Structures are given as structure tokens and as C-alpha cells.
Amino acid sequence: MSAAPQKRSILVADSHLAKRNSAEARFKLYGLAAIGAGLFFLVVLLSQIVMNGAPAFFQTQITMPLTLDPAAVAKAEKSMMKTAGYRGMLEEALWNEVQRRGIETPLKSPKDLREMISAGAPGNLRDFALADERNHGAEVRYTFAASSRVDGYLKGRVTREGSKDDKGIRPEHFDLIDALVAAGVIETRFNLTFIIGSDASDVRSEQSGMGQSMLGSLAMMFVVLGVCLPISVAAAIYLEEFAPKNRFTDFIEINISNLAAVPSIVFGILALAAFIQFGGGTLEIEALRASAPLVGGLALSLMTLPTIIIATRAALKAVPLSIREAALGVGASRMQSVLHHVLPLAMPGILTGTIIGLASALGETAPLLLIGMVAFVQTDIASIGDFFTAPNVGMPAQIYIWAQRADGAWYERAWGGIILLLVFLVAMNAIAIFLRRRFERRW
């Protein structure tokens, strides 16, 4: 029994098949290349962020014995510039430490050490002195921040060559710093201030932190969640499950889709006009004022609403019709069928949409610029006042402010801020994944 003569063996690939196979292989290759490119950019981005931002989490500190002279404290408290007296004490103590350790330096007086001490350190020493009178007269080991130049020198940001024309530090200082590092007086430690602190003036980068803006962003996220979730879920359920299909609902649907594509700065200026100028101004509502996280949250809510509505509708649409029919078939009302069966099944999708909306709102800067949430806010984190209405900034706005400043220390902190922003985002996503797992049901 032999096959018909025109039949070809299945063991031999003809030219058509070879062409098809190579097309398939090419297509696979394109896909792999695209994923490879994506991974490459991700790795570059992450390594850049970590390399540039990680130093912000460390701060150079000076630790030395210090004796608070009660007479000097009293004298400092009497003068106009109270912290000036405390700066003198720090310079004096550091000078003594240099002498005691027998380090040779061409510098002549304690005043020459001023450039090495953080501009914020005297204020901290004053707080320390006033906090407890028992500290007076006794010798304590006192730790305070070095200046941003010293910090930069230890982190490699500031170099001897690059600082020739810098008035902030002198060549003699570098030798002294090297000697003090060798002696263990100057060392780089973990910088808690960067995580819990607030903004600081241009010359005090070592005192600045993201804590304040993290609270601001957290407050805004609460507002966005509180405003957006109920409104969008209600709107989506109505549109998807109850609304008649007519021109009016079509019009609403098209507008929701369009709103999702509106540039965020438009929502910013809308919030400025509607909430601050009209709500806070014309209607005199106390809580609606410039720079308040409440207003920032409302502005971001305007922006986030369409995103969550669209995601929620998609999640509701994905619930099989048979579940609705099953519920209606046993005599559930439409509301019962939605609340008891459709909504629980759509919950994971709704949560995902919400978290995507929140994440984009968290990273949004433009609307904050317009409602005054880019101001210089330097409040002690403990005395922030009203969480939602006290003036504050958002994390991206804080990063934006820092990136504009001249000193390299701020550039480093801007990158560090981005690390914290990403950590914030990852934490939010983790919560979302956890909630998804809890709500997920199979059918």
C-alpha cells in the first residue's frame, strides 16, 4: 500500500511551512526583545534611584565630650541671637577635642571650625540645654550633625579639587576631617531625620526630611479614598447595572472616559477656583484653604474619580451574566443581586482599580502646584496640628522643591525622597494585594 503520488511526507517541511515557522520565531523574538528592553530600563531606573538616593538615608555626625557651662547658657539666653552663643559652645568644644587628641591643624581658632558644623546644630544644642537643667555643668557625650560639606566629602559628593572656589569649606578642613574620621569623632550614621523630619532652609540640608510630606500625602490619600471609593462605586454600579441605555447615559459614559484623559493641571486649577476661591473664599468654609491636604485630596479626587469608575465598571462587566440570572431567578431584587453576588465578585477588580487610581494620585505634582501645596513647610512633626487642614506639602511636591535647590545635598535628598515615595507605593500595593487575596473567590 503506497500513498497517492501527490502526497508529501509529513517528515519533510515544505517552503510554506518553513516561512510560517520563521515568522513565528521572529514574532517570539520581538516579544522577548520588548520584554528585555523593559527590564533593562527598569534595572537602570532602579539602580540610578538607589545609587543616587541611598546616601540621603545616612548623615555624617560629630560625637564628642561637651560640658555645658551654666554661665555660658545664661549669657546665650540673654542675647538677641540666642543660638549664636550655642554655636560658640560647639566650636569651642570641637576645638578642645581636636587639641585633646593632638591633631595638628593650621586652623587658628575655634571660629575656624564653623564651616564644619551644621547650621541647625546650635538650635538642637539649645533644645538639649533647655530640656533638662541637670545637663548643665556635667560632661556629656554629645552628637550633632556635621555641615553638608563635611557630609558631602565623606560621601564623595564634595571633593578637594571641586571645592577650590567654595566659600563653604577650606582646604585645611579636609585634612582635619580626615584626621577626625580616623579618630572616630566624625562618622556617618543612619539618618532618621530624613524619614521623620520636615523641610529645612537652603543651608540646612542635614536637618531636612520627608516625614512632613509623607503625612501630607497620607492625609491626601485618605481624602481621595474616602471621596472616590463610595462615589465611583455607586456611579459605576448605577451606570452598569441600573441605568437605561439612552443618549443621556451614553453622553455621561463618553464624558467619564474623556475626564480620565484630562491633564491633571486642569483639575488643579479647577480645585483652586472651586474649593479655595469659591468654597474657602466666597462661602468662607474654614477648612478649605490653600496648602491644606484636604483641598489637595479633593483636587486629586477629581482626577482619580474617572479612573476608579472605569475600573469598577470593567470589574462589574466581568462578572458572568449567569450569576445575575441565578440571583434574579430565585427572586432576588436587582439591588440584592448586585449587593449579594455581583459586587463581592467584582471586589478584587474594584480594589485593583482603586489602588491604581490612588497610586497615580500619590505621584501627582501638577495639581498641588496650583493649590499651594509646594510651600516651604517646616513644622515639627509632632506639632503638625490638624492632620487634614494644617498647611502641608505632598511627597512629589517636596521632591520637586528640593530638586530645584542649588546644593548637591538637596539633589541627593530629592533622589532619597523618590525612594521613600516608591516605598510608599509598594506598601499601598502590598495592602491591595492582601485585600485582593481576602476577597478573591472562584466561580
Add this chain to the structure above:
Amino acid sequence: MFDAKISETTVTQNDIKIVARKVQVYYGEAHAIKDVSVDILDKTVTAFIGPSGCGKSTFLRCINRMNDTIPICRVEGDILLDNEDIYDKRVDPVNLRARVGMVFQKPNPFPKSIYDNVAYGPRIHGLARTKADLDEIVERALRRGAIWEEVKDRLHQPGTGLSGGQQQRLCIARAVATEPEVLLMDEPCSALDPIATAQVEELIDELRQSYSVVIVTHSMQQAARVSQKTAFFHLGNLVEYGDTEQIFTNPVDPRTESYITGRIG
């Protein structure tokens, strides 16, 4: 064909349960059901047969107003349940659907436990006052659905974990849990294997003692096996309605004969 007839239960089957007169259904412009009038008896299995797209499912869904959920669907004419018009303005479809239960083509248990699947209807209609009442209702429904023995030890496991045939019997149990008077079944066996089909058919015959059962089926053998009355639909018309035996052995209309002999459809 009647050799395959399953256990013939003798039940008096005289009362008319549902009366339909000159029912028209439109999907937008399309005229899906044309002038259908039919009397459906109590304690009887009535089969709707006909080729695909003939309107048999559409007509079935009119009886418990499931078509209300389709916005473009419009129903005209009268359908009376115990002499009350189910399309009367005062009728709440929720009440109607508690009295006219439905089983769908594809088994569609809720993604909940077996117990909760059955208990859902009684719960929302407030049929049970205590937990013990509810337990009793659930057990009775599962027994009527001929699935009690298989699931009594795993009532709190998900209903979606059952096999296809078990799921469909669970759906039947769910439908009878609300104590309906009429049970509508829209091709209940089309997604089941022959063994599960046989179980469900046997169940349908038992259900006839308590309910008026209306079943849509593509399988003429099934119609012949389970029903006492058969209605043949074609292109939206009710062509012929009569005793199952008469329809299959001595059809009046030539179209019916063509269909049951396999020439159309």
C-alpha cells in the same frame, strides 16, 4: 420511542396553572414570539421543542418575567398565573419569581457554600425564622433536588466544587427551596453528560408531583421521555400543542411532522 419512558407517575393533571393569550414578544424591531396562546397544566411536565431561534426560550423567560432585564425586549398579550395577570402593573417581579422558579441551561451555582446556595432564596424571602427552620428547608430542598445523600457531609464546601450534574441538581434544589408553584427549566441537561441527564430527568418526573414543570429542550427524546404535554415552536409561532404521545405519533401540522422526523430544524 416510548419504550424509553421513565417511571410513569400517575398524578391528576387537570387544573390549568398558566394561561397565555396572544403573547407577542419584540426584541427592538424583531418580532420574536407571534401570537402564542397556550394553557399550561398544573402537576404536569410541559415540553417546549423546536429548532434553534424558534422562540421557545424567549417564551419560557416571559413566564417569570426574566425578559424584563433585557432593555430592548417588549412583551404584549396576557399571561395569567392562577388567573392573575403577571404583567399587571401591581406585580412585583420579585414576588412572581419566588412563585415561578427557574433553572438555567448552564449550571450557575453562586460561588458560596452548598448550604448558602440553597438558603439564599429562603433568606431573602424571609421563609425561615430560626436557624433550625432554615436547616430544615435546606435539607428538604436538597432532598427534592435528589442530591442530599451526596452533599449532606459537605454542606459548607463551595457549590462550585461539585460536578456539572451535581451543580445542576443543586440549582434545582435552590429553585425549589423558595416553594415555587411553577418550575421553568431552560435546557437543563444541555451541559450534562448522559448519566447526569438521566438523573435530572428522573428528578423532573418526581418534581411533577408538586409543581407545574415547563422544560425547554433540544432533544426530542428527552421531551418524549419526561413530558406529558408538548408544544412545538417554529419561527416564533406555536405550531402545535397537545399530548406528548399525540405530537410524536400523530402530529396534525406537517411542520411538526417534518421536525420530529428530522427534516427541518
